[in-house]
Amino acid sequence: MYNIILVHGTWADGFSSWSKVIPILQNAGHRVIAVQLALYSLADDIATVKRAIDLIGASGPTIIVGHSYGGMVITNAAYNNSKVKGLVYLAAFVPNDGQSLADLVDSSNLPNGFLVYDSGGFVYVNPEMFPQLCAQDIDITQAKIMAATQKPFSSSILAEKSGLPAWKQHPTWYQVSENDRIIPPYMQHMFAKKINATTTTISLPYSHLSIVSYPKEIAQLILNATMDHH
Numbered sequence: 001m002y003n004i005i006l007v008h009g010t011w012a013d014g015f016s017s018w019s020k021v022i023p024i025l026q027n028a029g030h031r032v033i034a035v036q037l038a039l040y041s042l043a044d045d046i047a048t049v050k051r052a053i054d055l056i057g058a059s060g061p062t063i064i065v066g067h068s069y070g071g072m073v074i075t076n077a078a079y080n081n082s083k084v085k086g087l088v089y090l091a092a093f094v095p096n097d098g099q100s101l102a103d104l105v106d107s108s109n110l111p112n113g114f115l116v117y118d119s120g121g122f123v124y125v126n127p128e129m130f131p132q133l134c135a136q137d138i139d140i141t142q143a144k145i146m147a148a149t150q151k152p153f154s155s156s157i158l159a160e161k162s163g164l165p166a167w168k169q170h171p172t173w174y175q176v177s178e179n180d181r182i183i184p185p186y187m188q189h190m191f192a193k194k195i196n197a198t199t200t201t202i203s204l205p206y207s208h209l210s211i212v213s214y215p216k217e218i219a220q221l222i223l224n225a226t227m228d229h230h
Contacts, residue, residue, distance in 0.1 A: 002063050002085075002226040003056040006034040007049055007077075009068025009092075010157075011125050011134070011150040013037075017067060020215035021222070028223055031056055039153035042072060042101075042160035049077035057083030063225050066092050067211050068183065069153070071191075072101060078166035086225045087170050087195075090218060091177040091208055094191035095162035102158040106184055122152035133181045137206060137213045146212075167195040173225050174201045175210065175218065182208040200228065 004025050008017040014034035025032050033052050037045040053062055063086045066074035071092025078084040093104045114133065116124040125133070130147035131140055138146075174192035178185050192201045202221055204210060211218050 001029050001031065002061055003031045003033070003059060004222060004226070005049065005052050005056070005062060005064045006032065007064065007066040007070035007073050008034070008037060009066075009070050010039060010123070010153040011130075012067075012146070013149075013151050016146055016149065017211055021211060021219045024215065024219035025222060030226065031059065037070075037073070039151055039157070041154060042076075042157050042162075045073045046076045049073055050081075053077065053081055053083055057081075061085040063088060063222065065090065065222055068092055068208065069101065069157075071095075072162060075165045075167055076163050078170060079164050080169070081166070084166065084170055086173065087167055088173045088175075088222055088225050089191065089195070090175045090221075091180055091183055091188060091206075091210055092174075092191070093183065094167060094174075094195055095165065096194075097162060097164050099162050100159050104187075105158070106187060109181065109184055117155065118152065121155045123155050124150060124152045133208075135207055135209045135212065136181070137179070138209060142212075146209075171225070171228070172196065172200065173221060173228075175221055176201060176203040177206045177208055177210045178203055179205050180208045200224075 006018045014036045018034040064074045065088040067090040071089045127147040131143035135143040172195045176188040
């Protein structure tokens with residue numbers, strides 16, 4: 001039995017991201033926590049995941065899974081943590097030491113008006129664009145619900161620097177979404193190559209929200225990480 005910690009990205013939460021993946025992992029006999037990130041600062045989100053590792057890490061080996069911005073978080077939260085046995089990146093950002101999210105984002109593929117800022121500097125996706133850009137392979141009704149309930153992130157997160165990377169210490173897996181309109185697939189392939197996940201990379205013709213549109217395939221990759229760990 002493994003502990004599996006699931007870390008969502010921006011504009012999302014633990015339920016909307018993982019509700020279809022969690023039952024598959026639980027039915028396979030694993031303990032699962034899907035953290036709820038505040039999305040106020042990278043440092044705070046890292047601390048949230050570290051607490052989750054401490055909470056269930058004493059009961060066995062732990063695999064940490066990050067989607068999108070969650071890749072930034074797990075890269076830092078798992079560093080120098082002996083309880084963590086593997087990292088799974090799902091259409092996720094993978095930073096080097098000293099890199100910020102702003103360094104990794106390629107905004108050239110995003111249309112004007114995609115991002116909406118509120119009075120506190122928190123960033124939303126334009127709900128009119130959300131289904132077609134974030135979730136084009138998800139039922140339109142569900143995609144609109146996700147757009148309406150999205151959790152904005154503080155724009156200050158974009159400038160926060162990542163620390164020493166846990167992917168240099170642990171086995172890694174990466175899922176590339178080939179139809180991703182948020183993180184370009186070429187960048188995802190670069191990330192997968194950087195962390196030397198080439199033998200454990202799966203490339204799937206999915207949207208950015210592969211964790212919602214194809215939960216069985218995503219859950220299987222996470223289960224593979226529990227079985228392939230060495």
